[in-house]
Amino acid sequence: KAGVTQTPRYLIKTRGQQVTLSCSPISGHRSVSWYQQTPGQGLQFLFEYFSETQRNKGNFPGRFSGRQFSNSRSEMNVSTLELGDSALYLCASSRQGALSIQETQYFGPGTRLLVL
Amino acid sequence: GENVEQHPSTLSVQEGDSAVIKCTYSDSASNYFPWYKQELGKGPQLIIDIRSNVGEKKDQRIAVTLNKTAKHFSLHITETQPEDSAVYFCAAIINTNAGKSTFGDGTTLTVKP
Numbered sequence: 001k002a003g004v005t006q007t008p009r010y011l012i013k014t015r016g017q018q019v020t021l022s023c024s025p026i027s028g029h030r031s032v033s034w035y036q037q038t039p040g041q042g043l044q045f046l047f048e049y050f051s052e053t054q055r056n057k058g059n060f061p062g063r064f065s066g067r068q069f070s071n072s073r074s075e076m077n078v079s080t081l082e083l084g085d086s087a088l089y090l091c092a093s094s095r096q097g098a099l100s101i102q103e104t105q106y107f108g109p110g111t112r113l114l115v116l
Numbered sequence: 117g118e119n120v121e122q123h124p125s126t127l128s129v130q131e132g133d134s135a136v137i138k139c140t141y142s143d144s145a146s147n148y149f150p151w152y153k154q155e156l157g158k159g160p161q162l163i164i165d166i167r168s169n170v171g172e173k174k175d176q177r178i179a180v181t182l183n184k185t186a187k188h189f190s191l192h193i194t195e196t197q198p199e200d201s202a203v204y205f206c207a208a209i210i211n212t213n214a215g216k217s218t219f220g221d222g223t224t225l226t227v228k229p
Contacts, residue, residue: 045218
């Protein structure tokens with residue numbers, strides 16, 4: 001069974017640009033969560049999508065947005081990039097997002113974004 | 117919201133020794149506690165998890181214990197090997213926040229041969 005895949009793996013952008021990252025969950029998984037990982041802030045939750053709807057949202061500005069398609073693939077977009085947006089962006093998938101009951105969340109390898 | 121504290125931030129042990137990493141959480145509604153191992157250039161990989169109706173779980177050299185009263189849980193690695201060297205993260209999930217994990221800041225474990 002294929003794992004979570006993320007594209008691209010590496011990306012270099014300049015301040016003010018926008019970027020779109022893609023995540024394909026494990027087949028059959030409908031919940032996709034996005035996290036930002038930086039040395040200073042650790043792993044921080046961005047948002048979760050389930051059945052094409054945003055179900056949870058973290059404390060990030062509106063420049064960070066996402067969407068989910070009918071095949072459960074998800075994209076996140078960051079507009080007006082800032083230097084501080086440089087980070088590893090991870091997505092994770094699970095069947096229903098019912099982690100506390102019986103499910104497990106699986107992470108992709110991440111997209112490393114560098115903003116110059 | 118949930119807050120997770122993880123200690124120590126760095127841990128160095130000799131091969132064959134045991135390693136223990138501890139986490140505390142703030143919200144008593146949390147009831148799922150996974151541990152992840154992250155190697156350089158890779159995403160976090162689940163190594164063991166525990167749900168709040170269980171006090172201890174073991175998988176070969178790895179074990180996790182949970183004390184709900186004290187709101188803390190620990191990862192125990194026995195007979196450490198150099199390939200155990202990585203960053204380890206604990207996380208806590210509140211039942212009502214499906215798909216959202218709150219992570220500790222990570223522990224960098226170094227196993228010296």
